[in-house]
Amino acid sequence: MDILIGLLFVGMGGFIIKNAEQRxxxxxxASHLQKFQLEKHMEYLTEGYLRALGExxxxxxxxxxxxxxxxxxxxxxxxxxxxxxxxxxxxxSTRVSRWPVAVPLASRLLPGTTFDLREALAxxxxxxxxxxxxxxxxxxxxxxxxxSAELFLFQHTCHWYxxxxxxxxxRLAVRHRTRYEQVLAAVSPTTRRGWEALLAx
Numbered sequence: 001m002d003i004l005i006g007l008l009f010v011g012m013g014g015f016i017i018k019n020a021e022q023r024x025x026x027x028x029x030a031s032h033l034q035k036f037q038l039e040k041h042m043e044y045l046t047e048g049y050l051r052a053l054g055e056x057x058x059x060x061x062x063x064x065x066x067x068x069x070x071x072x073x074x075x076x077x078x079x080x081x082x083x084x085x086x087x088x089x090x091x092x093s094t095r096v097s098r099w100p101v102a103v104p105l106a107s108r109l110l111p112g113t114t115f116d117l118r119e120a121l122a123x124x125x126x127x128x129x130x131x132x133x134x135x136x137x138x139x140x141x142x143x144x145x146x147x148s149a150e151l152f153l154f155q156h157t158c159h160w161y162x163x164x165x166x167x168x169x170x171r172l173a174v175r176h177r178t179r180y181e182q183v184l185a186a187v188s189p190t191t192r193r194g195w196e197a198l199l200a201x
């Protein structure tokens with residue numbers, strides 16, 4: 001009986017610590033994200049891309065694509081600024097556990113099982129900027145597809161930092177009807193190499 005009571009208290013303590021950590025992380029990231037409109041721009045691009053792909057008239061389709069270009073550049077600029085701001089934070093507050101579920105104090109007690117959000121955002125910023133500039137010479141459709149994947153991966157990283165990898169993947173599946181592995185396969189090769197190197201470090 002004493003063992004069960006002890007385990008109960010340990011479990012409750014872990015739950016409280018985990019929730020406190022997650023609240024701190026959410027507040028920290030939100031304090032930086034609120035300066036930008038990345039979420040709003042991402043929704044605008046997603047809807048715009050679908051509208052362009054659904055247009056049967058080439059002239060009207062080109063007009064929609066052109067409307068998207070300004071927002072694409074804004075997203076790239078804001079993500080670069082976000083990465084620069086987060087880069088100024090201390091390492092203790094930016095470690096992200098690679099474990100699929102949130103484990104209390106894991107990022108502090110087991111730093112070898114983590115990656116750095118600052119480096120992750122730098123990878124995302126470079127990837128989005130490269131796709132927006134279209135350095136690979138993609139068609140508008142392929143560029144839109146790749147940029148969407150880049151932004152979905154960025155969003156996944158934010159949720160991973162705030163909650164856990166499993167929660168981030170679940171939200172990705174519900175919100176965008178796609179899996180983490182599919183998104184990773186659809187980003188630019190540069191982003192994918194940078195991301196995989198980060199997780200392997």
